[in-house]
Amino acid sequence: RLRKWQERIRTKDAGERNLQFALSETDRMASALGVPRSVREVASVIYRRALNEDLIRGRSIEGVATSCLYAACRQEGIPRSLEEVSEVSRVEQKEIGRTYRYISQELGLRMEPVDPKEYVPRFCSELGVSEEVEMKAKEIIDVTAEKGLLSGKSPTGFAAAAIYAASLLCNEKQTQREVASVAQVTEVTIRNRYQEQIEAMGIQ
Amino acid sequence: MTDPKETINIENVVASTGIGQELDLQSVAMDLEGADYDPEQFPGLVYRTQEPKSAALIFRSGKIVCTGAKSTDDVHESLRIVFDKLRDLNIQVNEDPEIVVQNIVTSADLGRNLNLNAIAIGLGLENIEYEPEQFPGLVYRLDEPEVVALLFGSGKLVITGGKKPEDAEHAVDKIVSRLEDLGLLE
DNA sequence: ACGTTACTTTATAAAGC
DNA sequence: GCTTTAAAAAGTAACGT
Numbered sequence: 001r002l003r004k005w006q007e008r009i010r011t012k013d014a015g016e017r018n019l020q021f022a023l024s025e026t027d028r029m030a031s032a033l034g035v036p037r038s039v040r041e042v043a044s045v046i047y048r049r050a051l052n053e054d055l056i057r058g059r060s061i062e063g064v065a066t067s068c069l070y071a072a073c074r075q076e077g078i079p080r081s082l083e084e085v086s087e088v089s090r091v092e093q094k095e096i097g098r099t100y101r102y103i104s105q106e107l108g109l110r111m112e113p114v115d116p117k118e119y120v121p122r123f124c125s126e127l128g129v130s131e132e133v134e135m136k137a138k139e140i141i142d143v144t145a146e147k148g149l150l151s152g153k154s155p156t157g158f159a160a161a162a163i164y165a166a167s168l169l170c171n172e173k174q175t176q177r178e179v180a181s182v183a184q185v186t187e188v189t190i191r192n193r194y195q196e197q198i199e200a201m202g203i204q
Numbered sequence: 205m206t207d208p209k210e211t212i213n214i215e216n217v218v219a220s221t222g223i224g225q226e227l228d229l230q231s232v233a234m235d236l237e238g239a240d241y242d243p244e245q246f247p248g249l250v251y252r253t254q255e256p257k258s259a260a261l262i263f264r265s266g267k268i269v270c271t272g273a274k275s276t277d278d279v280h281e282s283l284r285i286v287f288d289k290l291r292d293l294n295i296q297v298n299e300d301p302e303i304v305v306q307n308i309v310t311s312a313d314l315g316r317n318l319n320l321n322a323i324a325i326g327l328g329l330e331n332i333e334y335e336p337e338q339f340p341g342l343v344y345r346l347d348e349p350e351v352v353a354l355l356f357g358s359g360k361l362v363i364t365g366g367k368k369p370e371d372a373e374h375a376v377d378k379i380v381s382r383l384e385d386l387g388l389l390e
Numbered sequence: 391a392c393g394t395t396a397c398t399t400t401a402t403a404a405a406g407c
Numbered sequence: 408g409c410t411t412t413a414a415a416a417a418g419t420a421a422c423g424t
Contacts, residue, residue, distance in 0.1 A: 058408075082337060094398085097338045110329040113321055113336060151320040151357030152340030152417060186420060191391090216414035220403045246411045247405040259412050261404060269403045272413035307402040311415045339399040340417045352400050354416060362416050364401045 022047055022065045029069055032088035033080050043072035046107065055106050059099055063091045067100035071109060078122070079114045081156050083184050116141050116150070116159035119183070123163055126182045129172050136166035144197045153193065157185040161193030169203070208314050208376050214369060215362075216309040219279045222267040223290060224298040229264055235293050251286060258282040269306075276305055276369070307365060310372035314359040314380065316390050323355065326386040344379070351375045 023044055030040040046068040050056060056064050066089040073080045082100075086093035104111050117138045124134040140162040144150070150158060160183035167174040176187040176194075183190075229249045233241035240250040248261035248269070256278035261269040268286065273279040280303060287297045320342045324334040333343040341354035341362070349371040354362040361379070363372040383389040 097335070097398090101333060101335065101338075105333070108330055112329065113324060113334055145321075148317055148319050148357070150336075151318060152336055153357075154337050154418070156337070157419080188391090188421095189419060192418090213415085215416095216401095218402050218413075222404095240411095242411095243406095247407095248411065250412070252412095257413090261412060263404055265405075267404055269412075271402080274414090304403085309401070309414055333399090335399095336418085340419090341399060343400065345400095354400060356416055358417075360416055362400070362414090364415085366401085 018061055019048075019051065022061050025062055025065045026069055029066060029085070029088045033069075033073070033084065035069075035073055035076075035078060035080070039069070039072050039076045039078065042075055043069040046071055046103070046109070049107055050103050053106060055103060059102075060091060060095075062089060063095050063099045064103065066091050066096050067103050070096060070100050071104060071111065074111060074114055075109075077118055079118050079155070081184060114155040116145070116155040116162065119156055119159040120163065123159060123179070123182050127163070127167075127174055127178060129163075129167055129174065130170065133163065133166045133170045133172050136169055137162040140165055140197055140201060144200045147200045149193075149196050149200055154185070154189070156183045157189040157193050159183060160185050161190050161197055164190050165194050165197055165201075165203075206313075206315050208312055208380055209373050211313040211315070212363075212372055212376060213311050214275055214308060214372075215311050216271065216307075217273045217276055217279050217305060218269065218271045218307040218309075219273075219276075219283070219303050219305045220267065220269050221283060221301045221303045222265070222298075223287065223295070223301055225266045225296050227262065227264055227266055227290075227295065229262065232262065232290070232293065232295075236289060251289070253282045253285050256282050260286045262286070270303075276308075279303065279305065305367055308367065308369060308372065310363040310366070310369075312361050312363065312372070312376050314361065314383075314389065316359045318355060318357055318359050318383075319388065320355065320357055323383065323386075323388050326388050327382070346375055346378060348378075349374050353379060355379075 026040055026043050047065055050064055066085055070085045082093050082097050086096055120134055120137050160179050164176055164179045176190045180187045180190055229241055233239045233249055248263050251260045256273055258270055258272040270279050270283050273282050283303060290297050320334055324332050341356050344353045349366060351363050351365040351371055353375060363375045366372055
C-alpha cells in the first residue's frame with residue numbers, strides 16, 4: 001500500500017518536473033524567437049492538451065514543446081518557419097514537422113495553411129524597407145494567390161519573392177541575396193516565384 | 205474533356221510471397237549474381253530483375269517482397285524469374301507460391317489546376333493534411349476505397365495504399381465528384 | 391545562370407534491433 | 408520507432424560547371 005502510494009507520488013513528481021521542463025523550454029525558445037507572451041500561453045495550452053490526450057508517449061518532450069510553439073505562432077498569425085524554430089530547439093527540423101502534423105491531427109487543431117502575408121511585416125522590418133514596399137508586397141501576394149499561384153508553394157519563398165518584386169517596383173531595391181537571407185530560402189526560389197508573380201501581375 | 209480515369213497509370217506494385225523454405229542468405233548472396241546482401245544494414249537480400257524491372261527482397265524465412273513492377277502481371281513475371289533463379293541454386297521452391305498484392309501506386313491527372321487552399325477548406329481541414337512548407341501535395345485519406353491521395357496544384361495526383369487497380373479508379377471518381385460538388389474543379 | 395542529383399510526402403510487405 | 412526497396416507527384420536545396 002505504502003509502495004503504491006510512493007510510486008504514485010514519484011510518478012506525479014516526475015510528471016510535474018516534465019511539465020515544468022516543457023514550459024521552461026517553451027519560454028526559452030519563445031524568447032529566442034522574440035514572440036509575445038500570448039504566444040507562449042497558447043503554446044502551453046496546446047502542450048497541456050497534448051499531455052492530457054497522452055500524445056507525448058514515444059516522443060521527446062522538447063519535440064512536442066517545439067511543435068506546440070510552432071503551431072501557436074501560426075495560430076496567432078505571427079508564424080515562424082520550421083527552420084527558424086529548429087534553430088532555437090535542439091530537435092531537428094524534420095522531427096518538429098512530423099510531431100507538429102501528428103499533434104495537429106490528433107488534437108483537431110484545424111490549422112489553416114500559412115498566409116505568406118503574415119511573414120511580410122517581420123521580413124520587411126528586418127530588411128528596413130518602407131511601409132510602401134510592405135503594402136505592395138502584400139498586394140502582390142493577394143493578387144497572385146488569387147490567380148492560383150500559391151498552390152504547393154512554400155509560404156516563406158512566396159513572401160520573399162513578393163517583397164523582392166515590391167522593392168523593385170518601389171525603387172527601394174533589395175538584392176535577392178538580402179531577401180533570401182531574411183526569409184531563409186535560396187535565391188533560386190526567389191527568382192522562380194518572382195518570375196511567376198510579375199507575369200501574373202502583368203508587369204513588364 | 206479527358207476523363208481523368210483514362211489518365212490513370214500504375215507506377216508501382218508491391219507484393220509479397222514465400223517459397224515455403226528457409227534460406228541461407230549468405231550462400232544465396234555468393235551464388236546469385238547481382239545480389240546485394242548486408243545483414244548489418246538490413247535483414248533482406250536485394251535482387252533486381254531487369255525485364256520486367258523490379259526489386260525483390262528475399263528473407264531468411266523464405267518470404268519475398270517484390271516492388272517496382274508496373275503491373276500485377278509484371279509482379280508475377282518478376283517473381284517467376286526470382287523463383288527460377290533460386291531453383292537454379294538447387295533450392296526447393298513451391299509450385300505456385302501465393303502472391304499477394306499489398307500496395308499499388310498510381311498517378312492520374314484531373315486536367316485542371318487546383319487551388320489547394322480552397323480544397324483544404326472545402327474537404328475540411330480535419331480531413332486533410334496540407335503543409336506546403338513541408339511538401340507541395342495535399343494529403344487526402346479516403347475511407348472507401350481505403351487509399352491515400354496526394355493532390356497537386358497542377359491537377360495531377362498520386363493514389364497509393366490500394367490493393368486492386370479498381371481502387372484507384374474508384375478513388376479518382378470520388379475525388380472528382382467531391383471537388384465538383386464543392387465547385388472546386390475548373 | 392544553368393544542370394544534375396537528392397531530399398521532402400504517401401502506402402506496403404519483409405526480419406531484426 | 409528504425410533499417411531497405413520501388414514509383415509518382417512538385418517544390419526546394421545543394422552541388423558543380
